[in-house]
Amino acid sequence: MNIVLVGNANVGKSVIFNALTKSYVTVSNYPGTTVDISKGITKLGAQPFTVYDTPGINSLIVHSEDEKVTRDILSKSDIACVVQVADSKNLKRSLVLTLELLELGLPLVLNLNMSDEARGRGISIDVKKLSQKLGIDIIETVAVTGEGVPKLKEAILKAKAAHPLKVSATASFDEIASLRKKNQKIEELLRDVLRISKPKAKSISEFVGSLTVGPITGIPILIVVLFAMYLFVGRLAAVWGVDFFENTIFGSYINPFLSNIIDRFIPVPVVKEFLMGQYGIISMAVTYAFAIIFPIVTAFFLFFGILEDSGYLPRLSVLSDKVFRIIGLNGRAILPMVLGLGCGTMATLTSRILETKKERILVSIILTLAIPCSAQLGVIMAMLSQFSLRAFLLWFSTILFAIVTIGFLSSKLVPGKRSPFIQELPPMRFPQIINIIVKTGARLKWYLKEAVPLFILGTSVLFVSDKIGLLNLIERVLSPLIVAWLHLPKETTAAFIIGFLRRDYGAAGLYQLARAGALDKIQIFVSLIVITLFVPCIAQFFVTVKERGMKVALMIAGFVFLFAFLAGGIIDHLLRYLILVKGIAVL
Amino acid sequence: MDYNQKIEEALTIIWEEREKKISDKGAIVKRFLKAVNEDVSDSLLSEGFVLIEKDIIKFSNKGESKARDIIRRQRLAERLLMDVLELGRREVDSSACAFEHILSKEVEESICTLLGHPKECPHGLSIPPGECCEKTKGLIESIVIPLTRLKVAETGKIVYVLTRDHPQLHRLMSFGIVPGARIKLHQTKPSVIIQVEETQVALEEDIAKEIYIKKLS
Numbered sequence: 179m180n181i182v183l184v185g186n187a188n189v190g191k192s193v194i195f196n197a198l199t200k201s202y203v204t205v206s207n208y209p210g211t212t213v214d215i216s217k218g219i220t221k222l223g224a225q226p227f228t229v230y231d232t233p234g235i236n237s238l239i240v241h242s243e244d245e246k247v248t249r250d251i252l253s254k255s256d257i258a259c260v261v262q263v264a265d266s267k268n269l270k271r272s273l274v275l276t277l278e279l280l281e282l283g284l285p286l287v288l289n290l291n292m293s294d295e296a297r298g299r300g301i302s303i304d305v306k307k308l309s310q311k312l313g314i315d316i317i318e319t320v321a322v323t324g325e326g327v328p329k330l331k332e333a334i335l336k337a338k339a340a341h342p343l344k345v346s347a348t349a350s351f352d353e354i355a356s357l358r359k360k361n362q363k364i365e366e367l368l369r370d371v372l373r374i375s376k377p378k379a380k381s382i383s384e385f386v387g388s389l390t391v392g393p394i395t396g397i398p399i400l401i402v403v404l405f406a407m408y409l410f411v412g413r414l415a416a417v418w419g420v421d422f423f424e425n426t427i428f429g430s431y432i433n434p435f436l437s438n439i440i441d442r443f444i445p446v447p448v449v450k451e452f453l454m455g456q457y458g459i460i461s462m463a464v465t466y467a468f469a470i471i472f473p474i475v476t477a478f479f480l481f482f483g484i485l486e487d488s489g490y491l492p493r494l495s496v497l498s499d500k501v502f503r504i505i506g507l508n509g510r511a512i513l514p515m516v517l518g519l520g521c522g523t524m525a526t527l528t529s530r531i532l533e534t535k536k537e538r539i540l541v542s543i544i545l546t547l548a549i550p551c552s553a554q555l556g557v558i559m560a561m562l563s564q565f566s567l568r569a570f571l572l573w574f575s576t577i578l579f580a581i582v583t584i585g586f587l588s589s590k591l592v593p594g595k596r597s598p599f600i601q602e603l604p605p606m607r608f609p610q611i612i613n614i615i616v617k618t619g620a621r622l623k624w625y626l627k628e629a630v631p632l633f634i635l636g637t638s639v640l641f642v643s644d645k646i647g648l649l650n651l652i653e654r655v656l657s658p659l660i661v662a663w664l665h666l667p668k669e670t671t672a673a674f675i676i677g678f679l680r681r682d683y684g685a686a687g688l689y690q691l692a693r694a695g696a697l698d699k700i701q702i703f704v705s706l707i708v709i710t711l712f713v714p715c716i717a718q719f720f721v722t723v724k725e726r727g728m729k730v731a732l733m734i735a736g737f738v739f740l741f742a743f744l745a746g747g748i749i750d751h752l753l754r755y756l757i758l759v760k761g762i763a764v765l
Numbered sequence: 766m767d768y769n770q771k772i773e774e775a776l777t778i779i780w781e782e783r784e785k786k787i788s789d790k791g792a793i794v795k796r797f798l799k800a801v802n803e804d805v806s807d808s809l810l811s812e813g814f815v816l817i818e819k820d821i822i823k824f825s826n827k828g829e830s831k832a833r834d835i836i837r838r839q840r841l842a843e844r845l846l847m848d849v850l851e852l853g854r855r856e857v858d859s860s861a862c863a864f865e866h867i868l869s870k871e872v873e874e875s876i877c878t879l880l881g882h883p884k885e886c887p888h889g890l891s892i893p894p895g896e897c898c899e900k901t902k903g904l905i906e907s908i909v910i911p912l913t914r915l916k917v918a919e920t921g922k923i924v925y926v927l928t929r930d931h932p933q934l935h936r937l938m939s940f941g942i943v944p945g946a947r948i949k950l951h952q953t954k955p956s957v958i959i960q961v962e963e964t965q966v967a968l969e970e971d972i973a974k975e976i977y978i979k980k981l982s
Contacts, residue, residue: 186939236939241932267963271941299963361943391967393954496956496967508969509956533932599956599969600936 180228180256181220181334184248184279185263186272187234188604190291192216193321194263195231198331202620203231205613206486207604210234210513210531213244215251222335227258233530236271238278243530243538252282259285259337261330266296266318269303269372273364276312285337286314289330293318295605300375308371322610387489387606391496400497403490407481408570411552412559415477420560424469436460457641457672463633466686467626474556475625479618482520482552486617487609491516495601505544505582506589507537508599514541518549520621522718525549526725536594542726543588546714547738548581553629553682557689558706565699569765573703577710580745628717633683636676663747664708665754666701667691673709680715699765700753708746713739768808771801775809776832777839779822784890790822837893838868840886841876847887848880848909848924848979857887881907881977884927912976913953920949921978928975940966942976 181198183191187209196202199218204211216231230251233244240246252260262279264272269290279286290296290303309316315333319326389395437454444450454461485491491513499509510532518525522545529541550558562570589596643649652675653660653668660666660674669691677684688705691697697705713735714722722731756762766774778796782788794804806822809815814828824832842864846857868876874897877883882898885891909924923946928934941961942948951958951965957973959966 237935239935241936265963268941270962271939271964274939301963361938361945387965388951391956391958392952396955496958499956499967499969509967598933598972599967600933600940600972601967602940603958603965603967605965 179225179258180230180254181258182230182232182251182254182260183263184232184252184260184275185234185289186236186265186268186275187602189234189263189265189268189272190321191234191263192231194261194289194291194319194327194330195229197321197324197327199229202616204617204620206483206491206617207489207607207609208486208492208513209602209604210244210528211486213247213527213530215247222331225335227334235275237274238282242533247530252284257284259287259334261287261289261334263289263291266290266293266303267299267301269296269301270364270368273367274360277360277363280312280314287330287333287337288312288314288316290316290318291321293326294320302373302375304371304373308367311367311371322613383606383608387493387603390490390493390606391603396493396497400494403485408559408563410481411474411477411556412563412570415473416556416560417563419473419477420470423473424465428465428469433460433465452638452641455641457637457644459634459637462640463630463637466683466690467630467633470557470686470689471553471629471682472622472626474560475553476618476622478520478552478556479621480614483614483617484609487607487613489604489606492601492603495599496603499599501582503596505540505585506592506596507532507540507585508596510599510601511537511541514545515549518545518551519555520552522546522549522551522714523721526718526721529725533597534594536589536592537597539592539594539726539730540585540588542722542730543734543737544581544585546718546722546734547584547711547741548577550577550710551682551715553625553680554685554710557682557685558710561689561692561702561706565702565765569699569703572764573706573710576707576745576749580711580741584741629680629682632679632716636679636683640672640676659743663743663750664704665750666705667696669696670701670705673705674712677709677712678716680717681709681712682715684709684712700750700757703753703765704746704750707749708742711738711742711745713742766801771803771805772808772812772814773831773835774801775805776814776824776828777835779815779824779828780832780836781890783824788821788823790817790820793822833893837895838873839864840890840892841873841880841883842868843886843888844880844883844892844909845876879908881909881911883909883925883977885925887925909977909979912948912950912959912973912978913957913970915950915978915980917950917952920947920981922947922981924977924979926976928972933972937972937976940964942966947981948978 183195185191188207188211190205192203192205192212195216195218196205199220201218203216210233212231212233214233218229218231220227220229232248232251235245235248238249238252240249260279260282262272262276264276276286276288290305296303305316305318315337317326317330317333319330321327390399440450440453444453451458453459456462494512494516495509497509498512502508502511513531514525514528517528525545526542529538529545532538532541558573559570562573640649643652649672653671656671657668660671661668670688673684673687673691676687685706688697688702688709692702713719719731719735722734726734753764756764775797778800779793782793782796787793790806794806797804797806806815806817809828810817813825814831816823816825843857846864874895877895877897882894883892884894912921915921923942923944925944926934926937926942928937937943941964946961949960951960957968957970959968959973
């Protein structure tokens with residue numbers, strides 16, 4: 179038997195899901211956190227149920243792909259109960275969906291979540307009366323604290339097929355007309371149910387919220403946030419954190435301990451080299467994954483989690499709408515882009531929240547081309563922050579320039595149109611520390627599960643190619659590209675090869691080379707530009723194939739590959755000219 | 766119903782049929798019979814309002830401009846009754862018909878300005894623009910204005926949403942942006958942000974322009 183959770187965006191379906199199933203799916207404070215179905219198991223009474231968490235919908239008449247996912251699951255057979263999760267402070271809006279769900283005639287429970295926020299705003303709802311009028315059970319909850327969840331479970335078990343409340347008087351399904359009728363019906367339903375006492379003075383959350391999107395205050399706040407992220411991820415974690423993990427934990431304890439054991443118990447030189455050599459599983463894969471990237475992504479996920487839960491991310495769409503219009507998108511596109519800083523794979527899925535096909539393709543191109551993922555970004559910040567903030571800003575503007583030009587050109591080439599910008603802004607909230615920690619933990623677990631096997635695979639490939647001389651051959655074949663065109667040492671070839679598996683792994687390889695003194699400033703900068711613009715990692719590529727189709731994905735990847743090396747070379751020649759010929763200290 | 770009223774009614778019918786891409790004489794005469802109890806096509810012809818070729822009935826230039834005036838007044842009257850006086854659909858339909866016959870040119874322009882030069886009647890049919898719409902700047906301040914004309918921190922009540930684009934209208938409605946809803950304008954730059962009940966929504970200017978509101982003090 180199935181239980182399906184549905185509701186408007188950002189009402190807390192995922193929190194309810196976690197509470198019902200005792201599992202964890204990501205919870206944040208912005209519409210569009212969930213873009214795919216999550217499935218979990220729960221036991222109510224003695225009976226096992228499968229619970230589905232779904233992307234938010236405002237109506238069963240859907241416009242974007244994430245909404246379609248939700249509508250499709252409602253046509254599943256064997257639904258024991260549909261639970262509509264609703265935001266108590268937006269009861270009127272929620273009831274539009276309730277009326278539509280009633281028409282489906284499925285067993286329905288209405289869950290009024292965030293009832294604490296509604297009470298705080300002077301909104302009181304006569305639940306009993308509304309429940310009688312609608313003929314379904316209504317349960318109030320505060321899901322983040324677990325208040326009301328046991329009652330919700332009881333109600334789900336008791337839920338019986340709802341009696342459809344007739345609203346569509348005409349047989350024709352004119353959506354607008356039927357919506358008007360629903361709104362009238364809702365006014366009628368709420369007449370003696372909803373009471374709003376005098377609104378109180380502007381709260382702090384509203385005040386902060388308005389500052390973050392204000393015409394004068396918005397941009398300075400954004401710069402402060404970005405700079406704080408640079409300090410936290412790029413300086414604190416990437417320099418101090420990596421140093422601690424690599425030199426203290428791995429350098430002084432783990433590696434000596436392991437090499438001691440290996441020396442003593444594994445006398446075969448090839449195996450020893452496979453574990454601890456130049457391309458060794460432990461010396462390379464495990465060290466990169468745990469010593470270099472792990473501290474960086476931990477810091478990033480912590481910082482990012484705070485941004486997500488505060489409600490700041492959707493506000494960025496207000497600031498960026500005008501810029502995105504140049505490249506054929508609207509402000510909503512900022513969400514997948516910013517999420518791409520976390521992980522391009524997840525972000526490609528989030529492009530579902532965009533309405534038109536053109537917008538989704540454009541976002542996929544930019545995500546593939548120019549948005550570095552957290553691990554890669556951290557490594558890049560660490561490398562650049564070693565010479566100057568100016569170098570970091572130069573890198574940042576180069577990438578931004580690439581996004582705008584390529585975005586602009588592709589918006590002219592990709593057929594279709596831009597959808598207008600309409601974005602709901604959730605209230606600003608103070609992040610709950612426990613959720614940040616749980617979320618960061620879940621993401622780290624996912625990172626390790628996805629990255630470590632690929633790191634090991636990449637290292638094995640390098641090890642074998644090195645042993646049979648293939649690596650040498652590739653280095654020689656690519657030498658015109660890497661050495662002559664980009665002026666990089668041939669050792670960087672290995673970094674680019676593993677970059678095909680994961681870009682952060684490639685970046686980590688460059689990081690090691692830079693620290694070993696094998697790269698000069700210009701070479702570091704150029705190699706970072708190339709690895710940033712480089713092909714998507716394998717996982718992102720597969721998701722792009724799944725979402726956009728093989729043809730589009732291949733075209734994007736091929737273009738990005740050419741563009742990365744082209745742009746890298748041009749920048750290399752430009753920098754060499756400016757620095758070596760003109761003597762201008764650009765970096 | 767006197768002769769003039771019958772003629773005006775008949776011209777309205779031809780206009781409405783033309784909006785539905787119908788110019789078939791038979792169908793139009795059928796509506797004449799229903800509305801004014803007689804076939805006035807010969808009178809229309811002798812007055813020089815229409816041209817009749819075989820089974821097709823068409824406006825002459827004279828008839829076109831007269832019909833346009835009548836339609837404009839009728840639909841403006843509907844807007845006035847519905848938006849400002851807030852009468853229901855049924856009262857509007859019955860009173861607007863009588864209204865159109867007594868409006869003078871000056872009164873018509875004042876109403877049009879008052880209503881913010883609306884482009885559509887409550888039924889969603891287009892209102893032919895008059896001279897005042899092109900000049901736009903009137904001495905009378907409009908009661909119904911596009912959202913973008915509201916000042917920050919002012920509140921208003923949504924009167925109608927102009928857009929015909931269904932997904933867009935649907936999205937607005939699902940956020941509670943529906944006629945009758947009270948909104949507060951938070952800011953206009955870099956994007957328009959409004960508050961509807963407890964929901965804050967950011968919109969681009971082009972959308973905000975299509976939301977017409979009545980200012981509340």
